[in-house]
Amino acid sequence: MPRPGSSSQRLNPAAWHPAIVALALLPALVGLAFILWTHSIWEDYLITYRHSENLVLGHGLVYQPGERVHGFTSVINTLLPALPRWFGADLTTALAFYQFCSLGALSVGLAALLRELRARCGYSWSALAGIAVLVAASTKIVAFSSNGQEGGFLVCFLCLGLVGALRLAGAQDWRILGVASAGLLYTRPDSPLYVLILVGIAFTCCDGAFRRLLVPLFKAALLAVVLYLPWFLIAWWYYGSPVPHTIVAKASGNLLIEGSVLKTLLAVSPQFVM
DSSP states (O other): OOOTTOTTOOOOGGGOOHHHHHHHHHHHHHHHHHHHHHOOOOHHHHHHHHHHHHHHTTSOSSSSTTOOOOOOSOHHHHHTTHHHHHTTOOHHHHHHHHHHHHHHHHHHHHHHHHHHHHHTTOOOHHHHHHHHHHHHHOHHHHHHHHSSSSHHHHHHHHHHHHHHHHHHHTTSOSHHHHHHHHHHHHHOTTHHHHHHHHHHHHHHTSTTOHHHHHHHHHHHHHHHHHHHHHHHHHHHHHHSOSSOHHHHHHHHSSSSBTTBHHHHHHHHHHHHHO
């Protein structure tokens, strides 16, 4: 199989074959069937939705008005349902909107990855179909993308991150990896581990030309920081900690260890690794 980014591999505009779109929609269709059959709602979605509702009602992005507790871990999972609520939607409609966005994101990310594997790496149609079937058959991916969790967005940004890692390995584009990394950070607080894995994949696929990756990798990291920094600063100012209090409480039993954000980050980092 040709190496990603080799001179013989040029991006084929015709790679957006209808079959790729059909394969990418397969997990979303399974997720839709899951919704219609189970009507499952993740219990934590009700917690995050209360934050969303209080924000729209003018009480702040909090669970209990007047208490600035960072009680959610996914920014996307909390802010996105606030949009339909802003227009007067109820909980059920807001959930349906979020489910649609989650399954849509899942399909978009998977389509981008399948296209990259077909056009740049020469994967066969049977291999691409196998990937789509594996994703659609994953109980966790389907359930967590359909019941109000952030699974669809996580898989979407991971797929885009893999595309970015392959292109970075060929020294062709660093922007996709930067945007995907920022998206992961907005999706889950343990995303730095996923980003490190993506960087490791890029270095594995670069045919030993490690120095060639340093500048584009720095640019990708800088872009991710620029995109995520606004929320980081807002959370630090609003809640007194950029780390969600739910994570801090589980790790230490206190909101901030000795009042230090740095000590708190160091204390909760082993849980990220686990």
